[in-house]
Amino acid sequence: MKQLSVPILSIEKIAKATYQIDMRLEKDHLEKIKPGQFIHIRVHQGSEFMLRRPISVADVDLKLNKLSVIFKVFGRGTEQLTQLKANDLIDLIIPCGNGYPIDTINYNHALLVGGGVGVPPLYYLAKSLVARGVKVTTIIGFQTKEEIFYLDKFSELGEVFVTTNDGSFGTQGYVTDILKQEDLNFDYYFSCGPAPMLKAVKNYLHYFPGYISLEERMGCGIGACYACVVKTEDGKAQKKICTDGPVFQANEVMI
Ligand code: FES
Numbered sequence: 001m002k003q004l005s006v007p008i009l010s011i012e013k014i015a016k017a018t019y020q021i022d023m024r025l026e027k028d029h030l031e032k033i034k035p036g037q038f039i040h041i042r043v044h045q046g047s048e049f050m051l052r053r054p055i056s057v058a059d060v061d062l063k064l065n066k067l068s069v070i071f072k073v074f075g076r077g078t079e080q081l082t083q084l085k086a087n088d089l090i091d092l093i094i095p096c097g098n099g100y101p102i103d104t105i106n107y108n109h110a111l112l113v114g115g116g117v118g119v120p121p122l123y124y125l126a127k128s129l130v131a132r133g134v135k136v137t138t139i140i141g142f143q144t145k146e147e148i149f150y151l152d153k154f155s156e157l158g159e160v161f162v163t164t165n166d167g168s169f170g171t172q173g174y175v176t177d178i179l180k181q182e183d184l185n186f187d188y189y190f191s192c193g194p195a196p197m198l199k200a201v202k203n204y205l206h207y208f209p210g211y212i213s214l215e216e217r218m219g220c221g222i223g224a225c226y227a228c229v230v231k232t233e234d235g236k237a238q239k240k241i242c243t244d245g246p247v248f249q250a251n252e253v254m255i
Pocket of ligand 1: 222227240
C-alpha cells in the first residue's frame with residue numbers, strides 16, 4: 001500500500017446522489033490495483049473529517065493514467081467529498097483489501113451481479129475479464145431509474161439486465177428475479193452489493209462457484225474499528241472485511 005497525494009481530473013454527478021471522481025495516478029501505481037480492491041480517501045485535508053473513507057475502485061485507465069471511483073452521498077463525510085474540484089489534491093492510500101482473484105480461476109463465462117453502491121467495482125472487474133477473453137453477463141439492480149449509472153458502459157462489455165425496485169426501468173423487482181426468469185449460462189459468478197442481496201444471490205446460486213464482495217459493510221477500512229467482522233461459514237473463526245476481504249469466496253463467510 002502507498003499513501004499518495006494525487007490531482008483530481010474531474011468530479012461529476014452521474015446519478016441521483018451518486019458522484020464519480022477521476023484522479024490522475026502514475027501507471028506503476030495503477031497497475032497494482034486489482035478489481036474489487038478499494039482506496040482509502042482522506043475526506044478533506046485540514047477539516048473536521050480527518051477520517052478516511054473506503055471507496056471501491058470503479059475503473060482504471062492505464063492509457064489515460066486515470067483512476068475512477070464512484071460514491072453515494074450518505075452523510076457529511078461523503079457530502080464533503082462532493083465539494084472537491086478539478087486540480088485539487090486528494091490524499092489516498094492504495095490499493096487496499098483483497099480483490100477478485102481473476103487470474104487464478106478457470107472459467108469462460110462470468111455472471112456479474114451488483115446492487116446499488118455495489119455496482120461500481122463490477123465495472124473494472126467486467127473490463128478486466130473481457131480483456132482476458134472471458135464472456136461477461138451482468139445483472140445490475142437499483143431502487144429507481146434516477147439511480148442507474150454505467151448501463152451503457154456495461155452494455156459495451158456484454159449482455160446486461162437491469163432491475164429497479166419500483167419498476168421505473170428494466171425489470172421490476174430484484175436482481176434475483178432475473179436469476180429466476182432468465183436461462184443464464186455461466187460457469188462462475190461475482191457479486192457485490194448490500195448484504196440482503198448478496199445473501200439472496202448466494203442462496204440462489206449455491207451450486208455455482210463464486211466470489212462476493214462485502215465492501216458495503218466497511219467502517220474505518222484499516223482494521224481498527226471491528227465494525228466489519230464476519231463469521232466464517234463454519235462459525236469457527238472471524239474475518240475482517242477490510243483486511244481479509246472485501247472479496248471472499250461465496251462459501252467462505254456467513255452473510
Ligand atoms: Fe474497521 Fe474493518 S472496517 S476494522
